[in-house]
Amino acid sequence: MSADSAEEIRKHVKVYITVFAALAALTIITVGISYLHLPAFWAITFALLVATVKGSLVACYFMHLISERAIIFWVLIVCLIFFAHLLLLPVATSSHY
Amino acid sequence: MEIPYSVKANPVTGIPNGKFGIWLFLASEVMLFGALFSSYVLLRVGADVWPHGRDVGLSIPLATLNTMVLIASSVTMVMAWASLKMDQFKKFRLYLGLTILLAFGFLVVKYFEYTAKFHHEIYPSTSTFFAIYFTLTGLHGLHVIGGIIVNSYLWGPGAKVWRSEPDRFANRIEYAGLYWHFVDLVWIFLFPVLYLL
Numbered sequence: 001m002s003a004d005s006a007e008e009i010r011k012h013v014k015v016y017i018t019v020f021a022a023l024a025a026l027t028i029i030t031v032g033i034s035y036l037h038l039p040a041f042w043a044i045t046f047a048l049l050v051a052t053v054k055g056s057l058v059a060c061y062f063m064h065l066i067s068e069r070a071i072i073f074w075v076l077i078v079c080l081i082f083f084a085h086l087l088l089l090p091v092a093t094s095s096h097y
Numbered sequence: 098m099e100i101p102y103s104v105k106a107n108p109v110t111g112i113p114n115g116k117f118g119i120w121l122f123l124a125s126e127v128m129l130f131g132a133l134f135s136s137y138v139l140l141r142v143g144a145d146v147w148p149h150g151r152d153v154g155l156s157i158p159l160a161t162l163n164t165m166v167l168i169a170s171s172v173t174m175v176m177a178w179a180s181l182k183m184d185q186f187k188k189f190r191l192y193l194g195l196t197i198l199l200a201f202g203f204l205v206v207k208y209f210e211y212t213a214k215f216h217h218e219i220y221p222s223t224s225t226f227f228a229i230y231f232t233l234t235g236l237h238g239l240h241v242i243g244g245i246i247v248n249s250y251l252w253g254p255g256a257k258v259w260r261s262e263p264d265r266f267a268n269r270i271e272y273a274g275l276y277w278h279f280v281d282l283v284w285i286f287l288f289p290v291l292y293l294l
Contacts, residue, residue, distance in 0.1 A: 079124035
């Protein structure tokens with residue numbers, strides 16, 4: 001995060017509280033949905049979607065990614081390319097069967 | 098000896114060296130947990146049957162409580178940093194202290210979860226599910242302990258830097274916070290993957 005004045009930080013604090021409320025609500029929603037016993041495909045899709053939204057909120061606002069410098073994004077883009085490869089490895093392995 | 102670019106931005110990266118360093122470290126952490134998540138997918142896809150966490154005795158209410166505890170600790174961590182930026186050192190101590198207490202709270206709940214499993218003679222060797230469950234939650238738990246150690250140092254003796262170099266100390270709290278939010282972020286994915294699906 002760039003150099004912030006005390007006034008700007010006070011505005012950020014309100015955002016932090018809002019994000020906390022959103023994270024708590026999304027946690028309750030994802031737990032509630034899990035008790036509906038949806039078909040596996042929809043249960044996995046929904047749970048991972050909610051987790052991705054929650055993760056994005058943490059990264060964007062608590063970790064200040066939303067106002068971060070370009071070099072951080074380049075580090076993360078390279079990292080996510082390798083991460084995607086890791087997650088696709090099981091698919092590549094299972095295609096041999 | 099003065100450490101260069103601990104407060105000012107490095108002209109090459111545009112950010113202080115510490116921030117660049119912690120993000121590179123977090124990128125390596127993504128790969129560490131990514132390898133284990135990849136293993137989880139491989140094991141799950143390859144298994145004939147994969148149990149739901151709740152069907153094999155994992156407590157969803159306790160895990161939900163722990164999720165809330167970690168989310169709350171992320172808020173108190175970022176509030177600790179914000180307090181320093183607003184020149185409120187006492188509030189910083191309060192918020193960072195709360196973060197440490199919440200982290201201990203997370204570990205206490207995890208202790209009860211683990212001991213309940215051991216009491217029922219459930220170990221990593223019991224099944225593939227529990228092997229990956231203990232590996233992922235154990236590694237995450239170690240990260241929580243690491244966060245407690247760093248935050249406790251910054252709450253206690255490390256806070257002396259505030260008097261002489263406040264900007265540098267605020268940056269240290271920001272970097273510790275980035276690590277702590279990452280620990281929270283990992284749990285946000287572990288929770289549904291291990292307990293709800």
